Amino acid sequence: MFIDDLLIEYSNRVSLKINPPLKTGPVLHADKPWESHRVGAYGTVMKDGALYKMWYDAIDEKGNIFHCYAISTDGIHWEKPNLGLVDYHGSRNNNILPLPPCGTVFIDPKAPPAQKYKYVTYGHGRKGFLGEYGIRVWWSEDGLRWKPNSDYALPLNADTQNQAFWDDRIGKYVAYLRAWHPMRCIARVEIEDILKPWPYKPREDKSYSPENPSSWPVPTTELPIVFKYDDFDPENVDHYNPCVVKYPYARDVYYMFPSAYLHFPEPPLGKRHNDGLLDIQLATSRDGIEWNRLSRDTYVRLGRMGEMDSGMIYMLVGMIREGDDLWMYYAGYDYSHGAYDLEKMRYKGAIFRVVQRLDGFTSYDAGFKGGELITKPIIFTGSRLTLNVDTSATGELKVEIQDEDGKPITNFDLNSCKPIHANECFKVVEWQHGDDVSPLSGKPIRLRFSMRNTKLYAFQFV
Structure with missing residues (x-):
């Protein structure tokens, strides 16, 4: 595969290009009371046997954040099953999972059957279901009924979507988390046993006391930073939501689909705090550590003004092969990062499907x-x-x-x-x-x- 110039000795009048996928439109909408503000922005999609499965965040009109579950027989038409696992306003007829939000699921090939599914999450604190802080691993036999690991993975509050997976190239688990250095960036950690505390380098000026997880810091220098803005980026752009995939159809190929955040000026020059637009970029790697952003062309572009994905988009973790096509999913919104209004905005956002040619990213x-x-x-x-x-x-x-x-x-x-x-x-x-x-x-x-x-x-x- 041509993800860089590693194999090339000479070239003339050719260039390495990023190929955007085909947008096919939304496949899952906000239509339940616990989704009354929005669906997304973080989650996982996979094909498990003959069934397509989606784990995704949802926010209600009070700002409470949940992690939910949907299934499909074709990856296009999705059902939100009544799981009967969580009480919401006096009823268990919902698809809410007994999990904190802001995490991703993976199938652990090294785990016993009772721990087949792993979930890595930050929990999102007081607004997240269960009020969890810190990075914790959960496990499940069926992807529905979950148990928290007794130990925290990290005494860090890495906001938004974090992920982990088994990397068969190095024979270890690898996690990618949101960090700040000093703006948004992506950290990586290698793990021998995912259910034991993960390695990190404490800072002398921070507290990691187990008695107060809500005071734990966001990651900065505790973990190695492997992806961040640089001198070629505009000064008001940073990246998060790593969405890393170890590509299963070629040797030693990794893809990252981070959201690039263009920040608007803060007040009084701008209208809102922490506001801006986000689209999805593409980076490639041979080892998951050194990343190449190639031409830096946008991979998934924002929709036209007024369309459901015209303000912010975030890739969900997961890649599904259907014949010679690859399917991925992203969450899209028609408003900018700081323009949300819990009191006025109802049933916002959707999960969209995109289709890429096999090996066709570049x-x-x-x-x-x-x-x-x-x-x-x-x-x-x-x-x-x-x-x-x-x-x-x-x-x-x-x-x-x-x-x-x-x-x-x-x-x-x-x-x-x-x-x-x-x-x-x-x-x-x-x-x-x-x-x-x-x-x-x-x-x-x-x-x-x-x-x-x-x-x-x-x-x-x-």
């Missing part, structure tokens, strides 16, 4: 004048070379296989390659003699891509 693009790429030496196994490529109608791509020194290999030179005119995720490359590349397997080779009006997303030997 691509090397060549215009109509043409361009080319040459890789560094690589060694492969397999018998065929497949491409994830889109030439549309007037584009074209050819592939040449070179030896380690950059000399074309007989029968695999550019003139012998049959021109590719296709929009496919697994297009097999053919030369005049056929498509079998197995004689070159295990040997260092280079690939030369010559293309016109083409998007090249990935290559793979199979």
Whole structure:
């Protein structure tokens, strides 16, 4: 996959582009009394067996925050089942979970069945259901009935959406949390045992006393910061809501979908405190630590003025593969960050679905004048070379296989390659003699891509 220039030795008139997904519209609306202010902004979506599952926040007209549950058989039409687990205004006919809000769910492949589902949350304090503070892990056998871990994970109050997952690349759990340094940014911590206290570096000027969790600080320097604004960002932009995905369909690929927050001036220059607009960006990584923001083009843009996602958008954690498509979900609102009004705003926000091409987040693009790429030496196994490529109608791509020194290999030179005119995720490359590349397997080779009006997303030997 082309998520950076790691494999590229030479390029001419091509550029690495971010490809926004297709917006398909809202799939879940605020329509219950406990959602009477809004749904979202934080949550998780996954396909668990044949069932699509969503865990999401909701806020009622008093500002109370809950974590709720929805299910679907197709990922498009969602049902809010009556779980009977939590009393709301004298009734248990609701989809509220016995959990504090502002967290994310993951399936723990290392856990016993009784602890299959894990939930990492900050709790959101007095307005959050159960009034929890601090980072805590909860666990469940079915994703509905939850038990809190006896120990806090961290004596820190990391606001909004935090997450964790098992990273099979390093054989540890990894968590990403909101931090401040000094503006919003994202911290990371590696964990051997997710149910034991997580490592952190206390500050001398802060208190982490277990007697008073509400006074625990927000993370600043206690944890390593791995993603933040820099000199290329406007001075009034920072980032949070990390939404990190270890990509399951390629080796050592991580994606982050943070919300970028453009702050409006504070009063008296601005109208409101802590106000501004948010959209979703994209960052890539090979290890989950060093992140590349590429061109910094917006990944999911705000909707047009007046549309339901025209003010703020936040990606939910989770990525679902459907054939050669990838589905993700985000929460959207038609008002800016500081413009909410609990007394007047009712049933705001929605959860939206977006669709991305498999491996399609980024691509090397060549215009109509043409361009080319040459890789560094690589060694492969397999018998065929497949491409994830889109030439549309007037584009074209050819592939040449070179030896380690950059000399074309007989029968695999550019003139012998049959021109590719296709929009496919697994297009097999053919030369005049056929498509079998197995004689070159295990040997260092280079690939030369010559293309016109083409998007090249990935290559793979199979």
